[in-house]
Amino acid sequence: MNDTGEAPALRPHARPTLRQVAAEAGVSLKTASRVLNGHPHVTEATAARVRQASDRLGFRLNRIARELRSGATSTSVGLIISDLANPFYARLARGAERVLRDAGLQLITTSTDEDPDQERSLVDELLERRVRALLLVPSGDDHGYLENEGRRTPVVFLDRPPVHLGADTVLVDSRAGAALAVEHLLAAGHRRIGFLGDLSRLATHRERMAGFAGAMAAAGVTGWERYVRSDSHDMASARLRTAELLALDPPPTALFTTNNLNTAGALRALVGRADPPALIGFDDFDLADVLGVTVIGHDPEKMGRIAADMVLSRLGGDSSDARCVILPTRLVPRGSGERPPR
Amino acid sequence: MNDTGEAPALRPHARPTLRQVAAEAGVSLKTASRVLNGHPHVTEATAARVRQASDRLGFRLNRIARELRSGATSTSVGLIISDLANPFYARLARGAERVLRDAGLQLITTSTDEDPDQERSLVDELLERRVRALLLVPSGDDHGYLENEGRRTPVVFLDRPPVHLGADTVLVDSRAGAALAVEHLLAAGHRRIGFLGDLSRLATHRERMAGFAGAMAAAGVTGWERYVRSDSHDMASARLRTAELLALDPPPTALFTTNNLNTAGALRALVGRADPPALIGFDDFDLADVLGVTVIGHDPEKMGRIAADMVLSRLGGDSSDARCVILPTRLVPRGSGERPPR
DNA sequence: TTGAAAGCGCTAACAC
DNA sequence: GTGTTAGCGCTTTCAA
DSSP, rough: OOOOOOOOOOOOOOOOOHHHHHHHSSSSSHHHHHHTOSSSOOHHHHHHHHHHHHHHHHHOOHHHHHHHHHTTTSSSEEEEEOOOTTTHHHHHHHHHHHHHHHHOEEEEHHHHTTOHHHHHHHHHHHHTOSSSEEOOOOSSSOOOGGGTTHHHHEEEESSOOOOOOHHHHHEOOOOHHHHHHHHHHHHHTOOOOEEOOOTTTTTHHHHHHHHHHHHHHTOOEEEEEEEOOOOOOOHHHHHHHHHHHHHHHSSSSSEEOOOOHHHHHHHHTTTTOOSSSSEEEOOOTTTTHTTTTTEEEEHHHHHHHHHHHHHHHHOOOOOOOOOOEEEOEEEEEEEEEGOOOO | SSSSSSSSOOOOOOOOOOOHHHHHHTTTHHHOOOOOOOOSSOOOOOOHHHHHHHHTTTOOOOOHHHHTEEESSSSSSEEESSOTHHHHHHHHHHHHHHHHHOOOOOOEEEEEEOHHHHHHHHHHHHHHHHHSSSOOOSSSSSGGGTTTTTHHOOEEESSSOOOOSEEEEEEHHHHHHHHHHHHHHHHHTSSSSEOOOOTTTTHHHHHHHHHHHHHHHHHTOGGGGEEEEEEOOSHHHHHHHHHHHHHHSOOOOEEESSSSSHHHHHHHHHTTSSOOOEEEEEEEOTTTHHHHEEEEOOOOHHHHHHHHHHHHHTTTTOOOEEEEEEOEEEOOOSSSOOOOOO
């Protein structure tokens, strides 16, 4: 029971416990627990007393204790992406969050800044927190370290496949998307097509490169290697590389940029040019319609939703083999990709 | 000790405990704990044995148990925003995450979709998780319910001030920013200036409205109420409202849009018009430079960082009165705001 | 319908 | 340098 009639001083983190609520209400610990968890078999009168005591004390159930007692597992899921402020990942996170929230799970989102070491330490940290599952946009190039973990904690890879590990994966069809873009440009008569790529070590880059190269080869175009620039992972360097490409002689008559950041960089380099090359970008983005930028569009939010669904299915007991879902892309013509070669 | 020499079946969530590691290494629980937490006073030989046992068993410390034992407080901080996919909030989240991560805290980010009920239930949930602090972009219009919580768990409000509650707050100078925009337009000779506002119940809206009205009044302009449209919280309705404004007779010669979504909507409505009105938008955004859109810029990432710093200072014991930081805005002229009246 | 006792996995306090 | 004991706040038996 309360030792004095006065309200206790509210020191930070000095929260009342269930035991104190029970004492205040004059019932046992277990009864108080039942009431505050909405379990049956309690008289309404008793329940009311407990609730009053709880409110009076400003009580809140401690989920940490609850989770420890009931299995030492949390009710959260970890999401590791490279950068929260990239709209692509922000959308992906939103899709995942909504599905998980409806299932009573909370999403803990963290960013690696594309650093493989950071990836490992975040994975460690989240596993220590006993997240129920992990959603991972990998930066590293070896995920063998998850081999044993995967049997205990479901792991779903997003946007990029795992290396040296079999695990559920959701990807976008990078190769086909890139081919789509190039074929569109080739059909309009372009032959000198610039390629602006992300970090070469990323699987998405390699696939988009492969799609590009394949389509060029199929059309019998040679010498395209001259117009390839890779490893630009931010707008500034994309802008620079674009300027480089346009300074070549002869310059490319079209550009294919392999993600939203590179597209944004290229657009900046093209501002104010009288005769801009045609441009198609991988990833749709805000205001691409206003800018009239033709893109290879897909649905990052759906990617997040599907990954979250996979997690839920694994948590529901599905122990079938690892699956890989590949989401389709589509060409969204808006003008920039339809400019003819000069 | 191990009951058999064989590896145990890896059932999901059947993780080894510290006790098992200790047994496997032939040391006490406490010694194992010391080693795996990097505490001193352990022989290197003993430490090595423990680490080997830990690796062999695939052990990972259970933070849930640790946190329960040491104060029943987690090492995470909750962030409640309205929409992760809005670049403004994504940037804010990134700023906060970086500061907190450096302090060893993890950020749990959740979205309310601007629903006050959702806000309350997310606050409840995060407090049950015993987050160390709460960063809140409020949707509700009464935060009295946090009165007592605030003494136990630091709460910092972002972007919008608390109502019926004193609490640390970080805002952007909405009123001054709006005035800046309007004065810029007035100076260029505009008199009929359209105003495209967000939900009227939001403080940011009201402040920007006040800044707008004040600047108009100071310039002796009357009849501007006709060109005000509020409560548009998505691009589609912003676009519609812009079209409405432009259909008035006489139409406005300039527009002031009060946030990034409204600016995007207005831009869509202006596409293809031969004689677009001047346009200034509150909030900077990606590619605004390419589009030549004049904006009232500020720094959302900094807002996140400052809020996180406030949290850290409160957690460090600072119990001074609630503070309010107001971040400055600046006019970034890029062309659209410099179009003369027709 | 209610309660008493045990214990989740770990760390803090205090031996030795 | 290492071990023993107690207990964080809750839920889960099991008994009344």
